[in-house]
Amino acid sequence: MNLREIVNRNMDLQPWTEGERVPWDEAAFSERVLKEHLTQENEAASRPVVKINKHIDWIHRTILAEKPSRILDLGCGPGLYTTRLAELGHTCLGIDCAPASIAYALENAPQGCSYQLGDLRSAEYGSDYDLIILIFGALNLFRPQDACLILEKACAALKPGGRLLLEISSLDAVDQIGNQPAMWYSAETGLFSDRPHLCLMETFWDEEQSVATERFYIVDAATGQVTRHAASTQAYDEGQIESLLREAGFREMAFFPSLTGKAESDLDEFMVVLARKLV
Numbered sequence: 001m002n003l004r005e006i007v008n009r010n011m012d013l014q015p016w017t018e019g020e021r022v023p024w025d026e027a028a029f030s031e032r033v034l035k036e037h038l039t040q041e042n043e044a045a046s047r048p049v050v051k052i053n054k055h056i057d058w059i060h061r062t063i064l065a066e067k068p069s070r071i072l073d074l075g076c077g078p079g080l081y082t083t084r085l086a087e088l089g090h091t092c093l094g095i096d097c098a099p100a101s102i103a104y105a106l107e108n109a110p111q112g113c114s115y116q117l118g119d120l121r122s123a124e125y126g127s128d129y130d131l132i133i134l135i136f137g138a139l140n141l142f143r144p145q146d147a148c149l150i151l152e153k154a155c156a157a158l159k160p161g162g163r164l165l166l167e168i169s170s171l172d173a174v175d176q177i178g179n180q181p182a183m184w185y186s187a188e189t190g191l192f193s194d195r196p197h198l199c200l201m202e203t204f205w206d207e208e209q210s211v212a213t214e215r216f217y218i219v220d221a222a223t224g225q226v227t228r229h230a231a232s233t234q235a236y237d238e239g240q241i242e243s244l245l246r247e248a249g250f251r252e253m254a255f256f257p258s259l260t261g262k263a264e265s266d267l268d269e270f271m272v273v274l275a276r277k278l279v
Contacts, residue, residue, distance in 0.1 A: 001225075002226055003226065006217055013213055016232045018228065020141075025119070027100065030099050033101070034101055046077055046136070047136075054260050056084045056088070058261050059133075064131065068089045069091070070090070071092045072094075072095070073095070075095070075096055075138035076096045077096055078102075078105050079105030079109065082115075083110060085113075086111070089112075093115070093116065095116045095118050097119050097120070120142075126157060128157075128159045134150070134166050134167070136167060136270075137169035141233060148248065151245065152248045161276060163275065163277070164277070165273075166274075168270060170235075170268050170270060171210065174211075175205065175235065178206070179205050182203070184198060195222065196220075196222065197218050197220050198221065199216060202214075211232050212233045214230065214231050241273060245273065249278055254273070256273075257272070
């Protein structure tokens with residue numbers, strides 16, 4: 001792309017039409033994302049360790065009653081949850097599409113913890129899990145039909161009576177993404193490039209479909225070459241999530257304000273659902 005194409009860009013951007021998500025599965029991009037996963041300075045990709053430990057405590061003590069269990073973490077990143085759960089005696093498998101995160105997770109995997117590189121829509125999940133985890137709003141990043149497929153696959157992979165722990169970005173949080181003002185920044189290196197660049201960002205909100213779309217133009221400082229990325233985020237309200245889970249085969253749904261079972265802050269950024277597979 002070039003700068004003229006930015007000036008003449010489409011301002012009626014429809015969800016998913018310019019790409020479904022940023023390139024998590026590209027090697028160089030995933031290396032840069034891994035740095036964001038591991039930093040303790042922000043929550044752009046993962047939570048800080050102190051917050052993760054609180055989540056692990058709730059999962060281990062309240063959901064699993066401290067009983068050794070088979071756990072599948074979908075969208076596991078560098079294994080920040082699975083590593084800790086395995087150290088508590090659980091057997092864990094993590095699946096993620098980012099090669100750098102999976103390489104890091106494998107390098108640091110404790111006994112009883114394994115990882116698989118793959119797209120959640122096509123990866124083989126295995127079977128007989130006691131608990132499947134899908135957190136940090138990962139499901140929102142898929143088209144609705146793909147989200148349904150992932151939930152159906154998760155249900156099939158659970159043992160009878162097994163449970164899904166799902167953390168969804170709230171409707172208000174996704175609405176805010178889609179209604180942010182356009183902005184830009186410059187950087188010597190960053191998430192989208194290892195080279196000095198400008199990042200131009202704008203967002204779109206589709207009220208009818210409840211989808212936020214973010215568009216990023218990355219302008220290389222040395223060459224002026226422009227690279228475009230786009231990502232859409234699907235919003236759901238509580239009733240829609242309950243309907244999706246029922247269609248996938250889940251019942252006995254309980255909603256929580258966070259992964260500690262109680263409100264962690266005044267921000268209503270996520271909602272947490274614990275659902276059981278039919279026996």
